[in-house]
Amino acid sequence: MKEKTLLISVATGVLGILYFVYAGITLYNWIAETFIQEAGSVNNVLGLFVSSDPGCAITLITVGMLMLGSLYYKLDDAKGVSCIFLGSLLGVALLVIQLLIVIANVASIGVSLLSGEAAEYVLIEDVLRPEIVLGVGSVLLFSFSILKVRQITGK
Amino acid sequence: MNTKTKKGKSKDSKKIRVALAGNPNVGKSVIFNELTGGRAWVGNWPGTTVEKKVGKAKIGEYEVEVLDLPGIYSLTAYSLDELVARNGIVEEKPDVVIDIANAANFERSLYLTISLLEMGVNIIVALNMIDLAEAQGYKIDAEKLSKLLQVPVIPTIAIKGYGLGKLKEAVTRSLKIRKIPEKIVDYGNLVEIEIQKIEKLIKRDTELSLKYPPRWLAIKLLEKDRDVEEKVKSSPFAEEILKQTKKSREILEKQLKKDLEEYIAEKRYEKALEIARECLKTVKAKPLTLTDMVDFVTTHKVSGIPIMLTMLYIAFKFAFNVAAPLCDLIDWFFGTFLYDLTMSSTLPPLIKSFLGDGIITGIGSILVFLPNIVFLFLFLAFLEDVGYMARAAFVVDKIMHKLGLTGKSIIPMILGFGCNVPAIMATRAIEDKNDREVTALVNPLMSCSARLPVYLIFAGAFFAAYKGTVVLSMYVLGLILAIVMALLFRKTLFRGPSVGFVMELPPYMMPVVKNMLIKTWERSKRFLFKAGTIILIAAILIWILSITGPSGYIGIEALEDPYLLEKSWIGALGHFLEKVFSPMGWDWRAAAALFFGFVAKEVVVAAMAMLYGASGEEMLPSILAGIFTPLTAYAYMAFVLIYVPCLATLASIRGELGIKYALLALIYEILLAYFVALGIVFVGHVLGIS
Numbered sequence: 042m043k044e045k046t047l048l049i050s051v052a053t054g055v056l057g058i059l060y061f062v063y064a065g066i067t068l069y070n071w072i073a074e075t076f077i078q079e080a081g082s083v084n085n086v087l088g089l090f091v092s093s094d095p096g097c098a099i100t101l102i103t104v105g106m107l108m109l110g111s112l113y114y115k116l117d118d119a120k121g122v123s124c125i126f127l128g129s130l131l132g133v134a135l136l137v138i139q140l141l142i143v144i145a146n147v148a149s150i151g152v153s154l155l156s157g158e159a160a161e162y163v164l165i166e167d168v169l170r171p172e173i174v175l176g177v178g179s180v181l182l183f184s185f186s187i188l189k190v191r192q193i194t195g196k
Numbered sequence: 197m198n199t200k201t202k203k204g205k206s207k208d209s210k211k212i213r214v215a216l217a218g219n220p221n222v223g224k225s226v227i228f229n230e231l232t233g234g235r236a237w238v239g240n241w242p243g244t245t246v247e248k249k250v251g252k253a254k255i256g257e258y259e260v261e262v263l264d265l266p267g268i269y270s271l272t273a274y275s276l277d278e279l280v281a282r283n284g285i286v287e288e289k290p291d292v293v294i295d296i297a298n299a300a301n302f303e304r305s306l307y308l309t310i311s312l313l314e315m316g317v318n319i320i321v322a323l324n325m326i327d328l329a330e331a332q333g334y335k336i337d338a339e340k341l342s343k344l345l346q347v348p349v350i351p352t353i354a355i356k357g358y359g360l361g362k363l364k365e366a367v368t369r370s371l372k373i374r375k376i377p378e379k380i381v382d383y384g385n386l387v388e389i390e391i392q393k394i395e396k397l398i399k400r401d402t403e404l405s406l407k408y409p410p411r412w413l414a415i416k417l418l419e420k421d422r423d424v425e426e427k428v429k430s431s432p433f434a435e436e437i438l439k440q441t442k443k444s445r446e447i448l449e450k451q452l453k454k455d456l457e458e459y460i461a462e463k464r465y466e467k468a469l470e471i472a473r474e475c476l477k478t479v480k481a482k483p484l485t486l487t488d489m490v491d492f493v494t495t496h497k498v499s500g501i502p503i504m505l506t507m508l509y510i511a512f513k514f515a516f517n518v519a520a521p522l523c524d525l526i527d528w529f530f531g532t533f534l535y536d537l538t539m540s541s542t543l544p545p546l547i548k549s550f551l552g553d554g555i556i557t558g559i560g561s562i563l564v565f566l567p568n569i570v571f572l573f574l575f576l577a578f579l580e581d582v583g584y585m586a587r588a589a590f591v592v593d594k595i596m597h598k599l600g601l602t603g604k605s606i607i608p609m610i611l612g613f614g615c616n617v618p619a620i621m622a623t624r625a626i627e628d629k630n631d632r633e634v635t636a637l638v639n640p641l642m643s644c645s646a647r648l649p650v651y652l653i654f655a656g657a658f659f660a661a662y663k664g665t666v667v668l669s670m671y672v673l674g675l676i677l678a679i680v681m682a683l684l685f686r687k688t689l690f691r692g693p694s695v696g697f698v699m700e701l702p703p704y705m706m707p708v709v710k711n712m713l714i715k716t717w718e719r720s721k722r723f724l725f726k727a728g729t730i731i732l733i734a735a736i737l738i739w740i741l742s743i744t745g746p747s748g749y750i751g752i753e754a755l756e757d758p759y760l761l762e763k764s765w766i767g768a769l770g771h772f773l774e775k776v777f778s779p780m781g782w783d784w785r786a787a788a789a790l791f792f793g794f795v796a797k798e799v800v801v802a803a804m805a806m807l808y809g810a811s812g813e814e815m816l817p818s819i820l821a822g823i824f825t826p827l828t829a830y831a832y833m834a835f836v837l838i839y840v841p842c843l844a845t846l847a848s849i850r851g852e853l854g855i856k857y858a859l860l861a862l863i864y865e866i867l868l869a870y871f872v873a874l875g876i877v878f879v880g881h882v883l884g885i886s
Binding site: 074075076092094097099104119123124126135142146151152155156193194195 | 483484489490492493494498499502503505506509510512513514517518519520521524525528532661664665668884885
């Protein structure tokens with residue numbers, strides 16, 4: 042059991058740092074595009090497409106902060122479990138929203154074709170996003186956190 | 197405890213009146229909806245019902261008029277919501293009052309129950325949320341409670357419909373045999389003697405004592421209740437009663453050595469605690485709940501604000517990106533299908549232009565945003581019903597409290613995200629006059645749904661990569677400006693101490709889809725209604741003002757020829773306003789569109805669509821991209837957020853605070869909007885942003 046918790050702690054730490062890294066790059070892209078036009082933005086890091094949306098950066102920072110916060114409070118403590126539960130839940134929510142956006146974008150193509158307009162859409166850029174790829178990791182942590190929450194609340 | 201048993205009123209008709217009373221966020225609106233099949237606002241946060249609502253129901257053989265009263269903790273007359281609730285009982289004399297008590301916060305609910313019993317009303321206690329009480333580790337003996345209070349007690353879980361059948365049965369039963377305890381709280385010999393003296397005088401006025409229970413009047417007079425004093429003043433024995441009250445109060449305060457009002461409230465609490473102790477059974481130690489665990493993070497001083505921003509970001513992503521195909525479909529229907537169909541018809545050109553350029557372009561440019569608005573409201577309804585919105589309010593309250601503002605403002609402010617009109621009405625729940633007036637005055641700065649179409653047009657044209665974030669920034673800017681203005685008002689025109697605020701955080705719950713859909717529909721239908729009325733009329737007006745001018749009829753060609761359009765009434769107005777807005781770099785058409793936003797903010801988009809000759813939503817952003825820069829577009833969005841409240845909001849401020857304050861709101865918001873927009877352009881230029 043201790044080994045499992047240690048493994049989860051390591052995974053949480055790595056995932057939390059990755060959320061922070063992608064948040065940093067997203068913020069950099071936004072600053073580069075808005076304030077320093079001559080600086081180039083970074084569109085692809087480790088095979089994932091990074092946006093320049095500062096709002097997205099805030100959400101990635103929040104998830105990363107909660108995941109690292111769970112390590113600060115430790116995973117065998119209720120506070121640590123609360124952090125990992127909320128962090129991974131938000132990570133999953135971002136994943137679900139991004140998947141819905143992919144579906145919506147595909148549907149928009151359908152509408153464009155219906156109205157006889159030419160439409161272009163690069164699916165891979167929407168799928169290989171930090172929200173989706175890191176979100177898969179969040180799903181695993183979320184299932185673990187549910188077990189821990191049940192242990193603590195007795196339900 | 198003495199009990200009076202009355203035979204139920206024999207009525208020719210089987211029409212009765214039932215009132216729902218209870219603490220805030222106890223489930224009154226859920227029970228109201230269940231009884232009436234109605235659509236009262238249901239929110240998992242306090243302060244949802246501000247005014248009493250009325251619905252119809254059929255219970256057994258009775259035609260029932262159901263009154264949903266505002267959530268209150270006591271029956272004093274300090275805040276308007278308590279007064280509305282109290283008068284709903286005292287003046288309208290319901291046959292039965294269903295007192296919805298929160299089993300998960302039992303002692304506090306009992307205080308109101310006791311206050312209701314003192315009013316001599318025929319009550320039934322619906323002991324709601326018994327499942328939550330059990331989850332917290334205790335059980336309430338409903339039978340014992342019923343014996344102690346001498347009224348029927350029905351355990352319920354309203355959200356699941358549990359116990360509602362028994363509640364209805366209890367209503368019909370209580371009509372036949374009404375049990376009204378005469379004296380629920382014993383205030384001690386000293387006070388009881390004085391109560392009896394006042395009561396005796398009140399009883400001399402038969403009319404007054406038939407209208408209101410004499411003992412209740414006597415207690416309220418001793419509590420210095422202004423509203424009751426006014427009621428008594430109409431009595432021919434007023435002088436004697438008030439004189440005796442004053443005398444009794446002096447005697448008692450001298451002997452008790454404390455404020456009489458405080459003493460009476462303490463006695464009620466003692467009684468509530470005594471009853472609670474007898475009925476509560478702890479079944480297990482209170483375990484840590486999921487709500488406790490989640491609250492640790494959502495209300496934490498470090499993570500609270502980022503989580504709130506994340507929730508709002510997800511809401512905007514859901515509303516704008518996920519709803520996009522539906523918007524595209526509506527745009528295609530109005531902008532291409534219906535417009536082309538009209539323009540290719542054999543109707544006379546003037547009629548074709550009226551229908552196509554006027555109505556279809558005007559209404560279509562607004563209705564295209566309906567899916568965004570529905571999706572946003574759906575997500576906000578989800579956050580409310582889960583219980584998160586109360587936490588968001590709590591987190592913002594912490595900041596407001598540090599700034600010396602009342603936390604009670606936050607609920608009307610968050611309601612303002614939907615529509616400012618009900619939000620301004622919700623300020624009635626704020627006891628302090630200064631706090632109430634300031635909250636109502638700054639409420640129009642909260643970004644309502646009417647501004648969304650403007651944001652979306654500009655965000656789509658200039659900030660497509662992060663549309664949601666730019667719109668979110670408008671909401672945050674509105675909130676910051678509202679706090680700053682509130683602070684400014686409190687330091688200048690509305691000086692005085694701010695009243696404290698204790699906010700009850702409801703437990704997290706699984707939302708009920710039906711409630712979410714009702715709430716979404718209730719909010720969205722305002723938008724649809726406006727599209728079919730105000731916006732339609734405004735679109736027709738703009739069309740007429742575009743094809744006519746100081747020289748008379750110009751012709752429908754003006755809608756396609758910018759040179760001719762400049763000679764129209766709108767052209768003249770736009771050129772006049774353009775001078776004022778030239779530092780921001782907006783052209784005369786953008787300036788003219790702002791003028792029509794006074795009617796309703798959505799009209800800005802309809803006016804732009806017509807003035808820029810854009811029949812489809814997709815056309816307008818591409819036209820705007822050639823006229824504005826990202827910086828001037830952002831300044832324009834900020835201006836639309838802040839400048840003049842719409843007509844309905846102004847009327848609401850006038851209704852709540854008077855014409856003086858409505859004018860104040862109008863003037864300060866125009867000035868604030870102008871300087872904020874100018875500031876954005878100036879700072880942008882300094883930072884080298886185009």
